[in-house]
Amino acid sequence: MLRVDAAQGAGRLACMKLWRSPAARTGASVAIATGLYGVSFGALGVASGLDFWQTQVLSLLLFSGGSQFAFIGVIAGGGSGGAALGSAALLGIRNAVYGMQLNALIAPRGWLRLGAAHVTIDESMATASAQADPAEQKRAFWVTGVGIFLLWNVFTAVGSLLGGAIGDPKVWGLDGAAVAAFLGLLWPRLKAREPAAIAVACAVVTVIVVPFVPPGVPVLVGAVVAALWGLFGVGKADEGLEPDVEPPHRANQGHDLEPGSGDERERRMP
Amino acid sequence: MTTWLYILAAGVVAFLTKLIGYLVPARVLKSKRMTRVAGTLTIGLLASLTVLNTFANGQQLTFDARIGSLLAALIALLLRAPFLVVVIVGAVVAALLRLAGLG
Numbered sequence A: 001m002l003r004v005d006a007a008q009g010a011g012r013l014a015c016m017k018l019w020r021s022p023a024a025r026t027g028a029s030v031a032i033a034t035g036l037y038g039v040s041f042g043a044l045g046v047a048s049g050l051d052f053w054q055t056q057v058l059s060l061l062l063f064s065g066g067s068q069f070a071f072i073g074v075i076a077g078g079g080s081g082g083a084a085l086g087s088a089a090l091l092g093i094r095n096a097v098y099g100m101q102l103n104a105l106i107a108p109r110g111w112l113r114l115g116a117a118h119v120t121i122d123e124s125m126a127t128a129s130a131q132a133d134p135a136e137q138k139r140a141f142w143v144t145g146v147g148i149f150l151l152w153n154v155f156t157a158v159g160s161l162l163g164g165a166i167g168d169p170k171v172w173g174l175d176g177a178a179v180a181a182f183l184g185l186l187w188p189r190l191k192a193r194e195p196a197a198i199a200v201a202c203a204v205v206t207v208i209v210v211p212f213v214p215p216g217v218p219v220l221v222g223a224v225v226a227a228l229w230g231l232f233g234v235g236k237a238d239e240g241l242e243p244d245v246e247p248p249h250r251a252n253q254g255h256d257l258e259p260g261s262g263d264e265r266e267r268r269m270p
Numbered sequence B: 001m002t003t004w005l006y007i008l009a010a011g012v013v014a015f016l017t018k019l020i021g022y023l024v025p026a027r028v029l030k031s032k033r034m035t036r037v038a039g040t041l042t043i044g045l046l047a048s049l050t051v052l053n054t055f056a057n058g059q060q061l062t063f064d065a066r067i068g069s070l071l072a073a074l075i076a077l078l079l080r081a082p083f084l085v086v087v088i089v090g091a092v093v094a095a096l097l098r099l100a101g102l103g
Helices: A004-020 A020-037 A038-047 A052-062 A065-076 A082-090 A093-106 A114-120 A122-129 A134-165 A174-189 A195-210 A218-230 B002-021 B033-055 B065-078 B083-099
Strands: none
Touching: A004 A052, A004 A134, A004 B083, A020 A038, A020 A122, A020 A134, A038 A052, A038 A174, A038 B033, A038 B083, A052 A065, A052 B002, A065 A082, A065 A174, A065 A218, A065 B002, A082 A218, A082 B002, A082 B033, A082 B083, A093 A114, A093 A122, A093 A134, A093 B002, A093 B033, A114 A122, A114 A134, A114 B002, A122 A134, A174 A195, A174 B033, A174 B065, A174 B083, A195 A218, A195 B033, A218 B033, B033 B065, B065 B083
8 A cells, every 4th residue: 555655646746747847848849840740740741642551651650840841842743652652651761760769768678669660750859859867858858759649649530530531632732832931841950051052952953853754863963963962972970960840949059969069050041 | 642651651660760779888889970870861851851842843953932931931030030920821821922923
């Protein structure tokens, strides 16, 4: 009896800590902001020709905003499933880098590793690494990651239902919404001259090859250009690794892997 | 049916990619080059997807209402609008341009 009370007490204490933790609150606000735009993914998913459950399974299993938008973007453009899979997979490679860094930061053990891996995305990485205290890093990571997973899936369903109900997606400008969504995902990553140059180079090459290769392949050509640039060009090591929704208190810092490399971020492009 | 296979495969590949980071020894992935390519790939792919969704129609390049969406989204981002507002602006502009008989 005494033990049960003690367990309940400990649980209540943990809840209190989570409620009072600044990292958990930051995580919750990032989760709400990010989760909400699951609506746009759901609507664009059904507009691209996928059905309700196909769109939902992308949010449940693929669960990485950029990769999900890439998958439906290629499908909407008439690309093959293979090309959609390829671009989604390539866009997910940065999550492996996050996984390695989070493994050092929060060191999940046993089965928790599988859960941690699944909610390893731009935002959970960014909010966790913004914290100095190890306990706060853990809270930030789990609250952001799990919070986004839940809200993102709920709002994907809302978006799919809305998108399915409105009929011809073109009349409502949903193809224009997809354009805006990709530019919005790209934007936080263009804070210096080099990433802007990479973006322009890849955009130009993509447009040039469109008439000559099957739909879906131009994106992969753009990926090759970007990878070659990364391999042989000289520049910052963490270019492009920014969250879509930045944690509030570090809005002007960018995402630094090394201390002292933040000043370059202050010069906003354009 | 094949669409389902690709969706499930994409999910499995994405999960394994994330898991690799937790399972391999840090020094294997901790090269600057790996981090850098992951970053430049992200920028390049998103840029490609942006122009592709603006100008491509299958294997043809077309100029239609989506260009209006691109410009409107750019303005919204310069004004520091949140992501969801940017997406809605993109949709509204394309819809209005079509209503006006353009694109």
